[in-house]
Amino acid sequence: MSQFAGKTAVISGGAEGIGLSIATALANEKMNVVIADIDPNNLQKAEQTLLDLGAQVLALPLDVASEGQWQTVAEKTLERFGKVHMVVNNAGVGGEVGAVEHNNAKGWQWTLDVNLMGVVYGAKTMVPLMKEQQEGGWIVNVASMAGMGGVPFAGAYTATKTAVVSLTEAWAVELAPFGIAVSALCPAFVQTRIHESYRNRQAQYQTDKKPSSSQSAAASKAKQAVENGIDVSIVGKRVVEALNDKELYIFTHPNYRPVTQKRAKLIDEAFERATKSPLLQHILEQKIEML
Numbered sequence: 001m002s003q004f005a006g007k008t009a010v011i012s013g014g015a016e017g018i019g020l021s022i023a024t025a026l027a028n029e030k031m032n033v034v035i036a037d038i039d040p041n042n043l044q045k046a047e048q049t050l051l052d053l054g055a056q057v058l059a060l061p062l063d064v065a066s067e068g069q070w071q072t073v074a075e076k077t078l079e080r081f082g083k084v085h086m087v088v089n090n091a092g093v094g095g096e097v098g099a100v101e102h103n104n105a106k107g108w109q110w111t112l113d114v115n116l117m118g119v120v121y122g123a124k125t126m127v128p129l130m131k132e133q134q135e136g137g138w139i140v141n142v143a144s145m146a147g148m149g150g151v152p153f154a155g156a157y158t159a160t161k162t163a164v165v166s167l168t169e170a171w172a173v174e175l176a177p178f179g180i181a182v183s184a185l186c187p188a189f190v191q192t193r194i195h196e197s198y199r200n201r202q203a204q205y206q207t208d209k210k211p212s213s214s215q216s217a218a219a220s221k222a223k224q225a226v227e228n229g230i231d232v233s234i235v236g237k238r239v240v241e242a243l244n245d246k247e248l249y250i251f252t253h254p255n256y257r258p259v260t261q262k263r264a265k266l267i268d269e270a271f272e273r274a275t276k277s278p279l280l281q282h283i284l285e286q287k288i289e290m291l
């Protein structure tokens, strides 16, 4: 029997795209699924899709950037299913793109609040419940290959996804004593509507500024890449496979391996130079705290 059967997962941004793919794969493992999303119409459609599969499903409105709304999701999840065993922090937006000098503060704030604080609030809300239950659990943070190496003209997105990878590494160690496994899903391009994220841009982050040429160019490049991406249905199945293998990093695009190899090589070479610097010889033997 699947280790997930009969347990409960909360999936943010579960109304379409990667979130719905993960919800579907978990429902196929006989998990109860709570899909929580800012888009009420798609939420209803996704609920029906999952019900048609025979899933136990609860669909709830959620703006991940609101800690208060996360609390309501937690309460309603407990009311319906009694416990929560997994949170999939999936909701995310393409956010502010374009040349650094064309970025505006509201666009950055939108990207940070949804892609980063949304993940923080999801974990902050669900972890205490998991700890109290003493049955372990899972946190799946949806990062990106952009969290594994900077993407030009997507500074805000890159910053949030890098932060999500780092948070995952920190929480994986912090929560291991509680049997809570923490993973970062790092896809490259997947066929979804991520390039149309502005459709969900909340009122407080709106601006009447026209996009600059670098912003339009970056948006159209992203659209093309996403449309040439992998089929979204693979992603949920891959997450289940990787969770069964207890993977910290979950990759969906093995062809992107040279990206991390190049980065690791550059970092190692920089350390090699620091190791040889006459200025730093006395530091080489000092005890380190991070390992």
Ligand SMILES: NC(=O)c1ccc[n+]([C@@H]2O[C@H](COP(=O)([O-])OP(=O)(O)OC[C@H]3O[C@@H](n4cnc5c(N)ncnc54)[C@H](O)[C@@H]3O)[C@@H](O)[C@H]2O)c1
Binding pocket: 012, 013, 014, 015, 016, 017, 018, 019, 036, 037, 038, 039, 042, 062, 063, 064, 065, 090, 091, 092, 093, 094, 114, 142, 143, 144, 145, 186, 187, 188, 189, 190, 191, 192, 193, 194, 195, 196, 197, 200, 226, 229
């Ligand atoms: N599609 C890709 O190529 C790709 C690649 C790497 C990572 N990702 C990541 O995958 C995750 C899902 O994106 P997707 O590609 O499925 O995009 P998508 O736009 O198709 O789906 C995003 C979902 O999140 C919801 N959402 C948006 N803002 C929200 C908010 N504030 N609160 C709650 N729900 C919100 C949307 O309504 C939608 O249902 C994101 O974190 C994204 O960064 C996507």
